[in-house]
Amino acid sequence: MPEKISIVVLDVATVTKIDVKALQLSELEDKAQEFAEPDYRARQMVDWLYGKRVQSFDEMSDLPREFRNRLGQEFAFSRIDTIRVLGSRDTTRKFLFRLADGNLIESVLIPASPALYGSRSDRRTICISTQVGCAYGCKFCASGLDGFSRNLQPNEIVDQIIAVERESGEKIDNIVFMGMGEPLANFDNLMRAIRIINAPWGLGIGARHITLSTSGLAPQIRQLADEPLQVRLAISLHGATDAVRDQIMPINRRYNLEKLLAACDYYAKRKKQRLSFEYILIANVNDSPDQARRLGRIARRLGAKINLIPYNTVQGLPWSRPSPEQQDRFLSILHSSEVPATLRREKGHDIEAACGQLRLQTKRELETATS
Numbered sequence: 001m002p003e004k005i006s007i008v009v010l011d012v013a014t015v016t017k018i019d020v021k022a023l024q025l026s027e028l029e030d031k032a033q034e035f036a037e038p039d040y041r042a043r044q045m046v047d048w049l050y051g052k053r054v055q056s057f058d059e060m061s062d063l064p065r066e067f068r069n070r071l072g073q074e075f076a077f078s079r080i081d082t083i084r085v086l087g088s089r090d091t092t093r094k095f096l097f098r099l100a101d102g103n104l105i106e107s108v109l110i111p112a113s114p115a116l117y118g119s120r121s122d123r124r125t126i127c128i129s130t131q132v133g134c135a136y137g138c139k140f141c142a143s144g145l146d147g148f149s150r151n152l153q154p155n156e157i158v159d160q161i162i163a164v165e166r167e168s169g170e171k172i173d174n175i176v177f178m179g180m181g182e183p184l185a186n187f188d189n190l191m192r193a194i195r196i197i198n199a200p201w202g203l204g205i206g207a208r209h210i211t212l213s214t215s216g217l218a219p220q221i222r223q224l225a226d227e228p229l230q231v232r233l234a235i236s237l238h239g240a241t242d243a244v245r246d247q248i249m250p251i252n253r254r255y256n257l258e259k260l261l262a263a264c265d266y267y268a269k270r271k272k273q274r275l276s277f278e279y280i281l282i283a284n285v286n287d288s289p290d291q292a293r294r295l296g297r298i299a300r301r302l303g304a305k306i307n308l309i310p311y312n313t314v315q316g317l318p319w320s321r322p323s324p325e326q327q328d329r330f331l332s333i334l335h336s337s338e339v340p341a342t343l344r345r346e347k348g349h350d351i352e353a354a355c356g357q358l359r360l361q362t363k364r365e366l367e368t369a370t371s
């Protein structure tokens with residue numbers, strides 16, 4: 001039986017103030033100056049926000065009351081509420097959050113796994129969302145099934161990490177932007193959030209422990225390459241020819257493989273960094289030996305590594321995962337092409353299924369309950 005959840009969708013127009021957790025330290029310093037307060041007030045504020053993690057201006061007890069009041073008049077101080085948690089301490093845990101305007105998003109906390117992104121010492125990875133819904137409609141993904149609602153604000157991105165740490169009691173040290181939404185389609189808010197996540201005065205998580213995953217927005221990949229932050233990039237490839245990728249990723253019709261791979265090449269050279277290719281293995285769609293050989297050639301040319309992920313069945317979507325033997329065959333062709341490749345073969349737990357499902361399921365339950 002699902003637990004009882006109430007939801008109130010507010011008019012977005014009622015949430016108009018910028019949130020204080022969307023601001024950089026320098027902007028807080030500017031604000032302190034404007035209010036004729038010393039610069040160190042900004043340091044005190046970030047300590048309250050990201051060190052002590054208070055949830056209101058009132059709790060910032062070493063700031064003058066008048067300053068707190070003025071901050072409260074000028075800025076919002078929103079929080080995200082946890083409405084569901086699935087999973088246990090030793091497994092993947094999914095968190096469903098309600099935003100200030102009533103929209104739902106989800107984040108996933110993944111236990112240590114050497115096959116995940118970043119280094120072998122990965123621990124406590126969180127997969128976070130960047131949009132409510134998604135407009136990109138990748139055919140294996142539940143996040144896009146209900147369409148796109150809106151971009152997340154920088155504070156709503158940062159708050160997912162704070163809320164998961166609060167709920168789980170664990171310290172997150174690796175972040176993957178692979179939850180709901182296409183991160184690079186929310187570029188400015190994402191960059192703002194990443195600067196807060198990365199800053200020593202913010203959450204202090206190293207850029208090399210932050211991975212962005214994109215369905216293949218070639219112009220934004222180039223834009224990201226020109227940013228100073230050394231975040232990692234993972235490309236959702238899922239097809240080694242346009243004919244196959246077109247079936248899975250509608251974005252391929254806008255930025256085909258040639259354009260996408262040229263942008264990847266630019267990124268890898270500019271950042272001097274190894275890219276990752278995500279490749280969901282789908283039976284009889286993209287799992288042929290020919291696709292494996294072509295994928296191997298692409299990865300070798302770009303110096304990329306490959307993460308193979310067996311397809312997880314999504315309710316309402318076609319397709320199935322290949323047999324374990326077929327998965328192994330695909331992997332061994334990649335190995336014979338001498339490219340680093342891993343096959344993630346956790347059990348397809350319900351809660352590990354494609355991102356966006358928990359939100360979709362809860363939203364539909366709520367709609368049924370209120371109709």
Ligand code: SF4
Binds near residue numbers: 136141179215236
């Ligand atoms: S995989 Fe990412 S980009 Fe594609 S539909 Fe899902 S959330 Fe959107």
